[in-house]
Amino acid sequence: SQQGEEDPQALSIQEGENATMNCSYKTSINNLQWYRQNSGRGLVHLILIRSNEREKHSGRLRVTLDTSKKSSSLLITASRAADTASYFCATEGISGYSTLTFGKGTMLLVSP
Amino acid sequence: DAGVTQSPTHLIKTRGQHVTLRCSPISGHKSVSWYQQVLGQGPQFIFQYYEKEERGRGNFPDRFSARQFPNYSSELNVNALLLGDSALYLCASHTYGQDEKLFFGSGTQLSVL
Numbered sequence A: 001s002q003q004g005e006e007d008p009q010a011l012s013i014q015e016g017e018n019a020t021m022n023c024s025y026k027t028s029i030n031n032l033q034w035y036r037q038n039s040g041r042g043l044v045h046l047i048l049i050r051s052n053e054r055e056k057h058s059g060r061l062r063v064t065l066d067t068s069k070k071s072s073s074l075l076i077t078a079s080r081a082a083d084t085a086s087y088f089c090a091t092e093g094i095s096g097y098s099t100l101t102f103g104k105g106t107m108l109l110v111s112p
Numbered sequence B: 001d002a003g004v005t006q007s008p009t010h011l012i013k014t015r016g017q018h019v020t021l022r023c024s025p026i027s028g029h030k031s032v033s034w035y036q037q038v039l040g041q042g043p044q045f046i047f048q049y050y051e052k053e054e055r056g057r058g059n060f061p062d063r064f065s066a067r068q069f070p071n072y073s074s075e076l077n078v079n080a081l082l083l084g085d086s087a088l089y090l091c092a093s094h095t096y097g098q099d100e101k102l103f104f105g106s107g108t109q110l111s112v113l
Helices: none
Strands: A005-007 A010-014 A019-024 A029-037 A043-050 A055-058 A061-066 A071-076 A085-093 A100-102 A106-111 B005-007 B010-013 B019-024 B031-037 B044-050 B053-057 B064-068 B074-078 B087-094 B108-112
Touching (some): A019 A085, A029 A061, A029 A071, A071 A085, A100 B044, B005 B087, B010 B019, B019 B087, B019 B108, B031 B074, B044 B074, B074 B087
Parallel strands (some): B010 B108
Antiparallel strands (some): A029 A043, A029 A085, A055 A061, A061 A071, B019 B074, B031 B087
C-alpha cells in the first residue's frame, strides 16, 4: 500500500520558475527521502531528511519536514527543462531498515 | 564504477508462465531490495535481502519469491503469472541499516499477455 501522497499529481511550469511538491504520510518515520524518475526507468535519490530535522538543502533543492503534520515539501528553485521527471517521496518506518514506502509521485514538466 | 545492473530490460510472457529477473548490486553493497512499479503508481516493496537472508517482505502473494547469492546478486521469481503482474520491476542496491539511500537499477519491464 502507498503511504505517501504527493500533491499535486502534475505540475507544469516555465524554465526559471520554482517548483514545489508536497508529500503527506501516515505513520511515524525514521526519515523521508525524495527520488526522481525519468521516463519510467530507474529512480535516483535526491535528498534524505531525518525525523529530527526540519529543513535540508542540496544545491537547488530544499526539503522541509513537519512531523507533527506528517508532511514534507520539496522545492526546486530556478527549474530547468532537464528537471522534467516524476518525483516521489518515500518514507522509512521506525521499524524499517532501508525499506521504503513510496507515494504515487508528482509529474513535473518544465517548458523552455 | 558499475551501477546496479538488471536483466533483462524487457520481457513479454503469457499468463501462467513463470519469470526470473536478475540484479547485480553495486560493488560493496550487501543488500538488495526489489520493488514493483505499476504504471502511474509509485514503487511498492516486495523483498529485501541482506547477507543472503530475507530481511523483509512486502504484501505480495507466495507466487513471488527471491534469493540472494554469495556474490550478493539476486533473483526475483514470479510463478503463475497474471495480467496484473505487468509492471516495472526495480532492484535497489544499498547498505543495510537505517537512514540509507537506495541506488536503483533501470528496471525490467514485464508485460504479461
